[in-house]
Amino acid sequence: MSRERAINLLLAGLLLSVPLAALALGELFYITLATRMAILALAAVGLNFALGLGGLVSFGHAAFFGIGGYVAGIFSSHAFNQTPLFSWPFEFFGSDQMPAIWLAAMLISALIALPIGAISLRTAGVYFIMITLAFAQMIYYFAISWPAYGGEDGLSIVVRNGFPGVNTAVPLIFFLVCYVLLLAALALFALVRDSRFGAALQAGRQNETRLAAVGIAPFRIRLAAFTISAAITGLAGALLADLNRFVSPSMLSWQMSGELIVLIILGGTGRLFGPVAGAMLFVLFEFVLGGLTERWQFFLGLILLGVVLFARGGLIGVLAGKARHG
Amino acid sequence: MAEPVLSIRDLRKSFGALKATDGVSLDLRPGEIHALIGPNGAGKTTLIHQIAGGITPDSGEVVFLGEDIGALGVAARARRGLGRSFQISSLAPEFSALRNVMLAVQSRQGSSFRFFRPVMKDRSLTEPAMAMLERTGLAARANVPAAELSHGERRQLEIAIALALGPRAFLLDEPMAGMGPEGSRALTAFLDGLRHEAPILLVEHDMDAVFALADRISVLVYGRVIATGTVDEVRGDAEVRRAYLGERP
Numbered sequence: 001m002s003r004e005r006a007i008n009l010l011l012a013g014l015l016l017s018v019p020l021a022a023l024a025l026g027e028l029f030y031i032t033l034a035t036r037m038a039i040l041a042l043a044a045v046g047l048n049f050a051l052g053l054g055g056l057v058s059f060g061h062a063a064f065f066g067i068g069g070y071v072a073g074i075f076s077s078h079a080f081n082q083t084p085l086f087s088w089p090f091e092f093f094g095s096d097q098m099p100a101i102w103l104a105a106m107l108i109s110a111l112i113a114l115p116i117g118a119i120s121l122r123t124a125g126v127y128f129i130m131i132t133l134a135f136a137q138m139i140y141y142f143a144i145s146w147p148a149y150g151g152e153d154g155l156s157i158v159v160r161n162g163f164p165g166v167n168t169a170v171p172l173i174f175f176l177v178c179y180v181l182l183l184a185a186l187a188l189f190a191l192v193r194d195s196r197f198g199a200a201l202q203a204g205r206q207n208e209t210r211l212a213a214v215g216i217a218p219f220r221i222r223l224a225a226f227t228i229s230a231a232i233t234g235l236a237g238a239l240l241a242d243l244n245r246f247v248s249p250s251m252l253s254w255q256m257s258g259e260l261i262v263l264i265i266l267g268g269t270g271r272l273f274g275p276v277a278g279a280m281l282f283v284l285f286e287f288v289l290g291g292l293t294e295r296w297q298f299f300l301g302l303i304l305l306g307v308v309l310f311a312r313g314g315l316i317g318v319l320a321g322k323a324r325h326g
Numbered sequence: 327m328a329e330p331v332l333s334i335r336d337l338r339k340s341f342g343a344l345k346a347t348d349g350v351s352l353d354l355r356p357g358e359i360h361a362l363i364g365p366n367g368a369g370k371t372t373l374i375h376q377i378a379g380g381i382t383p384d385s386g387e388v389v390f391l392g393e394d395i396g397a398l399g400v401a402a403r404a405r406r407g408l409g410r411s412f413q414i415s416s417l418a419p420e421f422s423a424l425r426n427v428m429l430a431v432q433s434r435q436g437s438s439f440r441f442f443r444p445v446m447k448d449r450s451l452t453e454p455a456m457a458m459l460e461r462t463g464l465a466a467r468a469n470v471p472a473a474e475l476s477h478g479e480r481r482q483l484e485i486a487i488a489l490a491l492g493p494r495a496f497l498l499d500e501p502m503a504g505m506g507p508e509g510s511r512a513l514t515a516f517l518d519g520l521r522h523e524a525p526i527l528l529v530e531h532d533m534d535a536v537f538a539l540a541d542r543i544s545v546l547v548y549g550r551v552i553a554t555g556t557v558d559e560v561r562g563d564a565e566v567r568r569a570y571l572g573e574r575p
Contacts, residue, residue, distance in 0.1 A: 191441065191442050191444075192441050192442075194444040194445060194446065195440055195441050195442055195443060195444065195445065196432050196437075196438050196439075196440040196441075196443070196445055196448075196451075197438055197439055197440055197441045198441075198445075199421075199425065199428070199429060199432065199438075199445050200429070200432070200438040202418070202420070202421070203418040203421065203429050206418040206419055206420050206421065207416055207417060207418050207419065209380075209400075209412075209416050210416050210417055210418055210426075210429075211401075211418075211429070212399070212400040212401045212404065213378070213400060213401075213404055213410055213412070213416065213487075214404060214429050214430040214433045214487060214491060215401050215402075215404035215405035215430075215433040215434070215491065216401055216429070216432075216433050216438050217399060217401035217402070218401075221438060224439065323420070325420055325421050325422065325425060325471070
């Protein structure tokens with residue numbers, strides 16, 4: 001077993017053990033903390049497709065995170081109030097079932113990512129960063145000015161949405177739902193990374209000219225990666241809304257986009273478990289430093305500075321060494 | 327005479343006041359090595375870029391295998407069968423030599439929209455790629471990241487990638503650049519055999535290689551072709567001597 005694989009297993013085990021230990025100690029709050037780690041990790045796994053594999057620094061992934069959140073909020077509010085979400089071509093009353101919400105969150109995120117990507121990917125570098133940011137801000141202000149779903153105040157989910165056969169109101173069960181989805185997304189990431197598509201995507205990050213010269217147009221590959229990336233981040237958004245039983249425009253804010261990038265850099269860009277390591281660290285810092293001082297983000301900034309200056313590969317890079325490509 | 331594989335008609339490209347390509351026409355015929363020589367700044371690389379699709383000409387045609395490919399992008403032209411190597415090695419630096427070649431094999435096989443099967447376990451990718459590395463003498467370095475290869479090895483890898491595309495024509499932009507005399511000789515012998523697989527448009531400064539390899543030579547000066555002909559014809563051309571070989575009349 002390679003060193004990286006051992007570290008990955010350790011991280012997966014650690015994340016799973018937090019809520020179990022919390023349950024044993026009767027400290028239910030820590031289950032919420034671990035759930036938050038898993039959800040942020042999932043969102044960052046999504047971003048890692050675009051940023052880690054494709055080198056596409058999207059500064060607008062909060063858009064998809066928030067869209068996923070709003071899908072959960074809007075679906076459940078219509079299901080709760082029994083008001084139709086739309087009545088043509090058929091009457092649709094939303095849903096309070098997670099599988100339906102997840103599917104919708106992923107589909108809608110992907111559908112919105114498609115035109116955003118198609119336009120943004122005409123540019124590169126700083127322009128790409130700025131255009132993705134601009135799109136996300138448009139959606140942010142749209143949410144703020146849309147009173148039907150709470151506008152600036154956000155939208156509450158009265159009862160956490162359900163999953164067939166289990167009681168999602170139990171914190172540990174909801175954690176396990178999120179955890180399993182995270183593992184599934186990681187498995188997908190590993191498959192895609194090692195596939196033909198992943199080879200083309202990573203080659204495009206390393207050298208776009210080379211990719212085109214062998215006859216593979218970078219644009220379509222990147223657009224597909226951006227869309228997959230958005231769908232997974234959207235799924236994570238739906239879960240976060242269910243965790244907090246609340247969704248607000250802050251999920252769509254540029255700070256959120258920045259946090260997702262920070263998570264990946266902390267953990268290790270392009271590494272399978274980079275987002276997991278990053279999310280665990282981030283939530284831990286938020287909790288520990290946040291308990292010590294209101295200005296915990298100042299110290300997070302210092303840590304990030306350290307990582308960027310001295311440990312480019314993030315936590316996984318420090319522990320497992322440089323990435324190897326076959 | 328056989329139809330030319332690649333045919334450039336009256337190509338023009340200006341950058342501001344600079345006429346980088348000024349009405350260039352030339353043919354690449356089956357089985358030949360057509361060398362393109364000229365002093366620095368003559369517009370050789372700009373011309374190659376216009377053929378490969380990286381630069382759009384202001385006017386003129388690029389006809390490849392009977393089709394006007396002027397509207398196609400770089401990737402589409404490569405898929406049609408234009409195999410190219412770069413003046414300055416352009417590789418995926420983190421990927422091993424093998425994976426660099428596999429990328430070309432993958433492209434040749436068709437779709438890159440396959441998401442699940444691991445490439446390293448796909449023998450339809452690894453075996454042809456390995457064969458190309460063996461042909462170019464890089465087999466022993468297959469698993470070394472491109473960034474860690476020597477300069478000469480990177481030049482060889484460029485050729486291996488171009489070969490793996492199974493191209494109908496090669497565009498080789500100074501393949502000998504920066505290689506030692508021994509490397510140049512080995513590559514000259516290699517290219518000599520390659521012309522029977524697909525004709526080569528060869529930009530090269532190494533005159534020994536050019537005179538040894540070329541069936542025909544075109545001389546490019548200030549964006550214009552001032553002479554095209556066999557080695558002897560070009561060597562004997564008064565204008566070429568004056569403009570390029572540096573001899574006084």
